Amino acid sequence: MARAHVYQTLIVGAGFTGIGAAIKLAEAGIAGGDENGDDEIVILERSDRVGGTWRDTSYPGAACDIPSLLYSFSFVANPGWTRAYPSAGEICAHIEDMVDRFDLRRHIRFGTEVTGLAFDEDAGVWQVTAVAAGRKRASQFRARTVVLASGPLPDSSFPAIRGLETYTGHKIHSARWDHDYDFAGKRVAVVGTGASAVQIIPELVEQAGFVKVFQRTPGWVIPRLDVAMPPVVQELFAKVPAAQQLARQALFWGHEASATALVWNTPLSALVAQLGKAHLRATVKDPWLRRQLTPDFTPGCKRMLISSDYYPALQRANCKLIDWPIATISPAGIRTSDGVEHLLDAIVFATGYDVHLTGPPFPVTGRGGRSLAADWSSGGQAFKSIQAHGYPNLFFMTGPNSGPGHNSLLVYVEGQLDYVVRAVGAIREGNLRYLDVRDDVQRRHNAQIQRRLGKTTWMSGCRSWYLTEDGFNASMYPGFATQYLRQMRSFRLADYHAVA
Numbered sequence: 001m002a003r004a005h006v007y008q009t010l011i012v013g014a015g016f017t018g019i020g021a022a023i024k025l026a027e028a029g030i031a032g033g034d035e036n037g038d039d040e041i042v043i044l045e046r047s048d049r050v051g052g053t054w055r056d057t058s059y060p061g062a063a064c065d066i067p068s069l070l071y072s073f074s075f076v077a078n079p080g081w082t083r084a085y086p087s088a089g090e091i092c093a094h095i096e097d098m099v100d101r102f103d104l105r106r107h108i109r110f111g112t113e114v115t116g117l118a119f120d121e122d123a124g125v126w127q128v129t130a131v132a133a134g135r136k137r138a139s140q141f142r143a144r145t146v147v148l149a150s151g152p153l154p155d156s157s158f159p160a161i162r163g164l165e166t167y168t169g170h171k172i173h174s175a176r177w178d179h180d181y182d183f184a185g186k187r188v189a190v191v192g193t194g195a196s197a198v199q200i201i202p203e204l205v206e207q208a209g210f211v212k213v214f215q216r217t218p219g220w221v222i223p224r225l226d227v228a229m230p231p232v233v234q235e236l237f238a239k240v241p242a243a244q245q246l247a248r249q250a251l252f253w254g255h256e257a258s259a260t261a262l263v264w265n266t267p268l269s270a271l272v273a274q275l276g277k278a279h280l281r282a283t284v285k286d287p288w289l290r291r292q293l294t295p296d297f298t299p300g301c302k303r304m305l306i307s308s309d310y311y312p313a314l315q316r317a318n319c320k321l322i323d324w325p326i327a328t329i330s331p332a333g334i335r336t337s338d339g340v341e342h343l344l345d346a347i348v349f350a351t352g353y354d355v356h357l358t359g360p361p362f363p364v365t366g367r368g369g370r371s372l373a374a375d376w377s378s379g380g381q382a383f384k385s386i387q388a389h390g391y392p393n394l395f396f397m398t399g400p401n402s403g404p405g406h407n408s409l410l411v412y413v414e415g416q417l418d419y420v421v422r423a424v425g426a427i428r429e430g431n432l433r434y435l436d437v438r439d440d441v442q443r444r445h446n447a448q449i450q451r452r453l454g455k456t457t458w459m460s461g462c463r464s465w466y467l468t469e470d471g472f473n474a475s476m477y478p479g480f481a482t483q484y485l486r487q488m489r490s491f492r493l494a495d496y497h498a499v500a
Contacts (some may be wrong), residue, residue, distance in 0.1 A: 002464075004141065004142045005142070006125055006142045006143065006144060007039065007040060007042050007091075007141065007142065007143040007144070008030050008040040008143070008144055008145065008424070008428065009021075009025055009030060009040065009041045009144070009145045009147060009350070009424060010040060010041070010042050010043075010044065010126065010128055010141055010142060010143035010145070010147070010152050011041065011042070011043040011044070011146075011147045011149055012043075012044055012146065012147065012148050012149055012360075013043075013044075013045060013052060013148075013149040013150035013151060014043050014045035014047075014050040014051075014052065014093060014099075014149075015051060015052015015053060015054070015055075015095070015150075015151055016052060016054075016073075016091075016410060017052075017097055017149040017151065017397040017398060017413050017417075018043055018045075018052070018147070018149035018150075018397075018412070018418075018480060019043075019050060019098050019099060019104060019176050019415075020073055020076075020098075020410075020413060020417050021147045021149055021397065021417055021420060022041060022043060022102070022104050022107060022391060023073075023075070023076065023098065023102050023406035024075075024417045024418070024420070024421050025041055025421060025424065026041075026102060026104075026419045027314055027419075027421075028424075028425060029080065030425075030428070031107070031125075031423060034286060039106075041105060041107055042107055042108075042109060042143070043107050043108045043109065043372075044109050044112045044113075044114055044128070044130055045108055045109065045110050045111075045112065045472050046111070046112065046113035046114070046133075046265055047110065047111070047454070048094050048110050048111055048133075049096075049110070050092075050096060050099055050108070051091075051092040051095050051096070051114065052095075052150075053151060054082050054088050054091040054092050054095070054149055055092055055158075055370075056090060056102070056175055056176070057088045057174075057175060057196075058089075058177050058179070059174050059175075059196065059199070059200050059202070060177075060199075060200060060207075061199035061200055061203040062196075062199060062204035063086060063087045063088060063199060063226075064085055064086050064087075064088075065085065065224070065305075065306040066079035066085075066166065066255075066407075066408045067084055067085060067251050067361065068083065068084065068085060068086040068090075068229075069081065069244065069247055069248045069251055069409075070251045070252060070255065070293045070408040070410075070411070071086060071091070071410060072410065073098075073410060073413075073414060074348070074414060075414075076101070076246065076471070077237070077241055077244055077245075078094050078097070079209070079234055079235075079237030079238040079244055080234055080238070081229050081234070082224055082228065082229050082234075083227065083228055083229055084225065084226050084227050084228075084229065085226045085306075086223060088362065091241050092337065095331075097228075099189035100330065107264075109130075109132075111133030112130045112131070112132050112135070112139070113130060113131050113132075113133075114128060114129070114130045114131070114150075114259045114360075114362055115129050115130060115131055115138065115362050116128070116129040116362050116363045116364075116365075117129075117146060117362070117363070117364045117365065117394070118363075118364075118365040119311050119365065119366050119391065119392060119393075119394070119434075121368075121392075121434070123145060123433075124144065124392075124432070124433030125142050125143065126139075126142070126143050126144075126145070126146045126393065126394065127140060127142060127360070128141040128142070128143060128146065136220065139264040144393060145393040145394075145395065145423075145424050145427060146395065146427075147393050147395045147397060147420060148345075148360060148394065148395065148396050148397060148399075148425050149397040150360060151397070151398055151455055152447055153343060153397060155292065156174075156176060156352070157173070157240070158171065158173060158349055158351075159191070159349060159351045160190075161326060161328070161329055162327075162328045163328040163329035163330055163335075165348065166328050166329065166330065166331050167330070167331060167333075168328050168332070168347055168349060168434075169332070169333070169344055169345050170345065170346040170347070171346070171347055171349065172346060172347070172348045172349065173348075173349050173351075174192075174196040174200060174348065174350040174352075175196075175350065175352075181346065183204060183207040183208040183346070184207060184209070185206070185208075185209040185257040186208050186209055186341060186346055187208075187209060187210050187212075187333075187344050187346075188204055188208040188210070188211050188212070188345065188346045188347075188348060189211075189212045189213075189214060189333070189334055189342065189344045189347045189348065189482065190204065190211060190212070190213045190348045190350055191214045191326070191334075191347060191348070191349050191350065191351060192214070192215075192216075192232065192349065192350035192351045192352070193213060193215045193216070193217075193219060193350075194303065194305070194350065194351075194352060195217065195303055195305060195352075196304075196350045196352065197213070197307075197350035197368065198221065198233060198305050198307040198310040199307065200317070200348065200350055201310060201313050201314070201319070201390070202211055202309040202310060202312070202313040202350070204257070205313045205316045205318055205319045208318070209318065210318045210319070210320075211318060211319045211320075212319075212320050212322055212342055212344070212349065213314065213319065213320070213322065214322050214336075215292070215321055215322065215323045215327060216325070217295070217302070217462075217463075218292065218293045218294060218323075219295055219296045219302055219303070219304070220272070220273070220276045220295050220299045220302075221276060221279065221280070221293075221304075221305040221306075221307055221310060221311065222272075222275065222279060222304060222305070222306060223277060223306075223307075224306040224307050224308045224309045225308075226308070238423045242355055248418065252349070252407070252408075252481075253413065255266055255406055255407040255408065255481075256405075256407055256480055256482065257480055258406045259405070259406040259407070259479075259480050259481075261299065261300065261404070261457055262300035262304065262405050262406045262457065263300060263405050263406055263457060263478065263480075264298060264299075264455060264456055264457060264481070265457050265460060267277045267284075269298055269299055269300065269360050270440070272300075273298075273299050274300040274436050276295075277343035278292065279311075280293055280294065280311065283311040283312065283314070284311050284314070284315065289314065289315070289321065292321055292323050293314075293321070297460070297461065297462035298457045298460045298462075299457070300405055300406075300456075300457035300458070301457045301458060301460050301461070301462040301464065302462055302464045303405075303464070318439060322336060322342070324336035324337050324338045324340070324487050325337045328370070329347070329444040332344070334347065337402075343422075352465060359372040359373050359376045359380060359496070361370075364391065364394070366388075366390040366391040366392070366394075367391070367392065367436065368390070369388050370390045370391075371479060372391060375388070375390065376388075376400075376469065376474075378472060379400070379468045379472035379473075379474035380399065380469070381400055381403075381442065381446045382396055382399050382400045382446075382487060383437040383441060383442040383443070383446075383450070383495065384419070384445065384487055385398075385399040385400050385402035385416070385477070386399050386402075386416055386419055386420070386488075387423075387435075387437045387451070388437070388442070389436065389437050389438065389439045389442045390436065390439075391436075392434035392435055392436035392438050392499075393427060393435060394435050395416075395419075395420045397413060397416055397420075398412070398413065398416075399416075399454075400447050400465060400474045400475070401473070401474065401475065401476060401477050401478075402416070402465065402477055402484070403444075403475045403476040403477060404458075404476075404477060404481060405457070405458065405476055406481075407481040408481075410427060411485070411487075412477070412481060412484055414485075415484055415487075415488030415489070416484040416488060417486060418489070419491060421486045422490060422491040426491070426493065426498075430498065430500070431500065432498055432499060432500055433497045433499045433500060434499050435493075435497070435498055435499075436496060436497045436499070437495060437496050438495060438497060441495045441496075449477075449478065450473070452478035452479065453473045453476070453478045456476070456478050457472060457476070458473055458476050459471075
């Protein structure tokens with residue numbers, strides 16, 4: 001019986017990063033086919049269409065809080081953005097356009113969910129187990145290199161709140177929106193006041209009879225200066241691509257400068273706090289509500305919230321902020337610690353995603369049978385965020401300590417994509433069985449990262465999804481985007497065990 005075809009690269013996920021990886025590999029000559037006419041790359045996507053998190057994020061008002069010109073790849077210009085900040089739908093349309101523009105759809109296996117990765121050290125090949133939609137029997141794929149592009153936020157679930165299973169009303173998670181539910185005249189709760197909630201709440205107060213917002217911790221909110229992109233600007237960007245690149249660079253450097261206030265606690269951090277409080281005073285008239293909405297942590301310690309309509313929505317006659325802790329969920333609604341039971345027709349849980357700080361949500365077995373979940377049980381550690389010792393030829397997109405607190409994630413992803421292309425090229429051209437980052441190199445890199453993280457706002461005392469339960473920061477990069485990109489430009493074989 002013939003063995004399964006060995007792909008040069010297998011990509012897990014067809015979101016922004018997965019599609020970007022396919023584009024860059026194709027540009028490097030790795031995509032079309034080998035001497036037998038077989039494809040050299042394959043993309044496994046569990047859904048029936050591309051888009052990743054942005055495909056799944058379809059709640060009312062869903063949009064990006066990074067400007068559209070910056071929330072896109074520099075190597076795939078889109079002069080047709082219709083607004084300064086893109087909606088989820090427009091981002092998905094852009095990803096679909098990238099797939100068609102670069103003829104990538106033929107490489108994608110839709111409805112195919114990866115359930116496990118195991119490295120065959122003798123062959124230098126990753127064995128990938130996946131289950132196709134509607135089938136019970138797993139499929140097997142083999143690839144010399146694997147790009148994990150499923151992202152840090154692929155899954156979501158209801159929070160572990162006492163009494164949740166007893167609730168008889170309608171439950172909705174922000175990441176799995178129920179578009180068939182009619183909110184008209186309903187008593188609705190929104191649990192959470194994070195990045196998703198501040199977009200959902202203004203939309204719900206327009207639809208529902210009454211909205212109660214249950215807040216655990218107030219966040220820093222700054223205005224979202226969103227405007228329609230004038231047709232004349234779209235036409236200019238289409239005719240003169242350099243103009244769009246110039247605008248993108250201006251936005252990049254503006255965001256880059258904000259690191260001096262958001263990544264480290266400096267006098268500029270106090271200025272951001274003052275601006276946030278000024279925005280609160282100007283927008284919220286009631287002193288008690290202002291007090292409820294005033295954060296007690298350094299700006300940047302938690303994710304900044306970008307919204308111009310969240311504060312006005314909270315002051316609508318059919319909206320009320322509740323900052324008493326939730327004691328339990330009852331069959332009829334939510335009971336808070338002050339003893340009040342809030343009767344509700346529906347509860348919207350804007351409580352975010354299941355952040356995979358300990359690796360992807362399936363087993364990954366490396367050299368010698370080692371388990372990634374076990375190795376990362378206290379938080380992920382990798383070399384330059386992209387490779388981990390003991391897991392050769394495996395590349396983590398948006399891996400440990402690659403998260404930005406001030407700039408576009410896609411800027412960081414571009415650095416990762418270039419690194420992947422160089423590493424895959426080295427394996428291919430050297431006909432190497434595998435490249436495994438040296439343990440001592442990885443340890444030195446992570447020791448330096450953790451030392452630098454100790455000086456950042458993320459470690460200043462607040463609780464956030466950036467940290468593990470015991471306070472280990474496996475998420476964020478402690479520096480400027482330019483510093484991150486500089487480290488990704490350096491690919492040295494001396495950092496690896498290169499095995500032929």
